[in-house]
Amino acid sequence: MSTPRPIVTIDDPDDPRLADFRALIDADVRPDRRGIVIAEGVNVVDRLLRSPYRARAILGVPGKLAALAPTLTAAPDVAVYEVDKWLLSDVVGFRVTRGVLASADRPAPVSPASVVGGGGRFVVLEGLNDFENLGSLFRNAAAFGLNGVLLDRRCADPLYRRSVRVSMGHVFSMPFAVLDDPWPQSMSVFAEADVPVLAMTPRAAAGSVFEADVRASWAVLLGAEGPGLSEQALAAASEWRRIPMSDGVDSLNVATAGAVAFAALSVGRVFGEPNAG
Amino acid sequence: MSTPRPIVTIDDPDDPRLADFRALIDADVRPDRRGIVIAEGVNVVDRLLRSPYRARAILGVPGKLAALAPTLTAAPDVAVYEVDKWLLSDVVGFRVTRGVLASADRPAPVSPASVVGGGGRFVVLEGLNDFENLGSLFRNAAAFGLNGVLLDRRCADPLYRRSVRVSMGHVFSMPFAVLDDPWPQSMSVFAEADVPVLAMTPRAAAGSVFEADVRASWAVLLGAEGPGLSEQALAAASEWRRIPMSDGVDSLNVATAGAVAFAALSVGRVFGEPNAG
Structure with a gap:
C-alpha cells in the first residue's frame, strides 16, 4: 500500500489550493460550469474515495480527517488540506456542519x-x-x-x-x-x-x-x-x-x-x- | 351554510391580531409553551380546516386566501386576515413562500x-x-x-x-x-x-x-x-x-x-x- 500524501495545514483563506471549495453556494448551483463535484461529510467522502470517481482534494477539520484516515491511506494521490472550522466555513461560504468536504472531477457522461x-x-x-x-x-x-x-x-x-x-x-x-x-x-x-x-x-x-x-x-x-x-x-x-x-x-x-x-x-x-x- | 367572516385587511405589522403568527422562528421551537399549532400553505391549511382541530386565525396574501375560499365558507368562526407578502414575511420573521398560514389550538393529549x-x-x-x-x-x-x-x-x-x-x-x-x-x-x-x-x-x-x-x-x-x-x-x-x-x-x-x-x-x-x- 502506498503512503498517503501528508496532510497540509492551511490557515490563509485566500490560499489558491482552496479553489475547489470556494463560495460553494454561488458556484455550484450550475456545477456543469465547473465540472467539479462536491461531497460533504465523512460517510459521503468515504464513499467517493471508494468509488471510480477521481477525487481532487479533501478539505476538513482535524477530527473529521482523522475519521477518514483508513480511506485516505488507500487514496494516496488526493491532496488533503486541514483547516479549522472557522476557516472552513469562511472559504465555503456557509457554516459547514459536517466538517469535511471533497472535490472530484465530473466523469464523462455515459450512454x-x-x-x-x-x-x-x-x-x-x-x-x-x-x-x-x-x-x-x-x-x-x-x-x-x-x-x-x-x-x-x-x-x-x-x-x-x-x-x-x-x-x-x-x-x-x-x-x-x-x-x-x-x-x-x-x-x-x-x-x-x-x-x-x-x-x-x-x-x-x-x-x-x-x-x-x-x-x-x-x-x-x-x-x-x-x-x-x-x-x-x-x-x-x-x-x-x-x-x-x-x-x-x-x-x-x-x-x-x-x-x-x-x-x-x-x-x-x-x-x-x-x-x- | 353560514356566511364566513369577512376577510379583514391588516397593514400594520404591530396589529395585535397578528400575535399567533409573530416571530415564528423564535416562538415555535417549543410550541408546547404556547399551545398554538401553525399550518403553512393552501393544502395544509385546507386540511386543518377540515380536521377536528379548532382553527384560530388565518393569515395570508389575497391569492392564497382566494384559493381557500371554499373551505373558508365552511369555517365561519375563523378570523381571516389579509396582508401583502412583505407584511406577511415581516410579521412571521422569515420569507413565507407558501403565502398563507393558519393557527389552531393544540388539542388535549389523548391516551x-x-x-x-x-x-x-x-x-x-x-x-x-x-x-x-x-x-x-x-x-x-x-x-x-x-x-x-x-x-x-x-x-x-x-x-x-x-x-x-x-x-x-x-x-x-x-x-x-x-x-x-x-x-x-x-x-x-x-x-x-x-x-x-x-x-x-x-x-x-x-x-x-x-x-x-x-x-x-x-x-x-x-x-x-x-x-x-x-x-x-x-x-x-x-x-x-x-x-x-x-x-x-x-x-x-x-x-x-x-x-x-x-x-x-x-x-x-x-x-x-x-x-x-
Whole structure:
C-alpha cells in the first residue's frame, strides 16, 4: 500500500489550493460550469474515495480527517488540506456542519445503452427537478440493488452537492445516464434491451405493483411529485402500476414511491436471504 | 351554510391580531409553551380546516386566501386576515413562500389506550427527534390508511410547524399519542389490545417483512436513523422484521422504511381495489 500524501495545514483563506471549495453556494448551483463535484461529510467522502470517481482534494477539520484516515491511506494521490472550522466555513461560504468536504472531477457522461443494454433493474425519472428527491431516489435505488438510474433532460443534476449529500454518496456508485430528447421516444433503449417499463401512476386503470409479473429485468418510471408523469410518458410505458393506498391522501413522496415499487418488484425474487448485520 | 367572516385587511405589522403568527422562528421551537399549532400553505391549511382541530386565525396574501375560499365558507368562526407578502414575511420573521398560514389550538393529549384499544394498524416510534422524518411518517401512515401513531417521550413534537408541513397536514387527521415512561414497558398497551408489535431491524435474525403473517392488527416499531431501536425496545417487540435490501447500503430513511413496511403488511389485504383518480 502506498503512503498517503501528508496532510497540509492551511490557515490563509485566500490560499489558491482552496479553489475547489470556494463560495460553494454561488458556484455550484450550475456545477456543469465547473465540472467539479462536491461531497460533504465523512460517510459521503468515504464513499467517493471508494468509488471510480477521481477525487481532487479533501478539505476538513482535524477530527473529521482523522475519521477518514483508513480511506485516505488507500487514496494516496488526493491532496488533503486541514483547516479549522472557522476557516472552513469562511472559504465555503456557509457554516459547514459536517466538517469535511471533497472535490472530484465530473466523469464523462455515459450512454443510456451502456447502462441499460445488459438488462437488469432500473428507475427512469421524468422531470424530477428537486435535488433532494433525486438524491433520495439514488439512495433507495442503491438500497434495493438497482443497476442504474435514467433521467430525462428536465431532471436535476444528480451530481449537484445537495443531491450527492441526500443520496448518502450513492450517486458515486450507481450508474446513471441522461435520455436525450426527443423524450419519451428515447426510452426505446429499454425495448431494445428487452426491459419492460412500468409507469407508476395512481390511475384506476393501473394494476397493483405488488401483482406485477415476476421478471429479472424491469424499469420503474416515475414523474415529479405534483404533475406526475406526462401523457406521452404514460403512453410510452409497457404497463401502468399503482401503489395501493388510501383514497384522499396525496400520493407518496416520489422517492418513497420508488422505494415501495422497488421493494414490491423485488420481493422474494432478488433478495432471498437476510442482510448481514 | 353560514356566511364566513369577512376577510379583514391588516397593514400594520404591530396589529395585535397578528400575535399567533409573530416571530415564528423564535416562538415555535417549543410550541408546547404556547399551545398554538401553525399550518403553512393552501393544502395544509385546507386540511386543518377540515380536521377536528379548532382553527384560530388565518393569515395570508389575497391569492392564497382566494384559493381557500371554499373551505373558508365552511369555517365561519375563523378570523381571516389579509396582508401583502412583505407584511406577511415581516410579521412571521422569515420569507413565507407558501403565502398563507393558519393557527389552531393544540388539542388535549389523548391516551394511548384510546388510540390503540380497538385494534387496527399502527406505527410506534422510538427516539425519533427529526421533525421532517416525523412529518413524513405521518404522511406515509395516512397514505397506507393506518389508524394511529404512537411516540415514546423522546420523539419530536408532531405538531411543530415543520412536522406539520412535511406531513402535508395529515397530523391533523391521524390519531397519535405519547407512550409514557417507563419505556418500552408502556408498549404493553398493544398486548392488551391484542396487537402484535413488529420491530423493524436489519438484524439477520429478523424475517422479511414481506413474509409476515397476514393480520388485521399490527404495529410497526421503528427507531431513529443511525441508532435504530434500543435493545430494550427490540426485546419488548413481538417479533423482528427486516426490509430485504442490498448489503453495504445504509438503511433506508426511517420514513421510507415505514412506507415499505406499511405496504408490505397491507399487500392484498387491506387495499384490494384500485384507488380512484
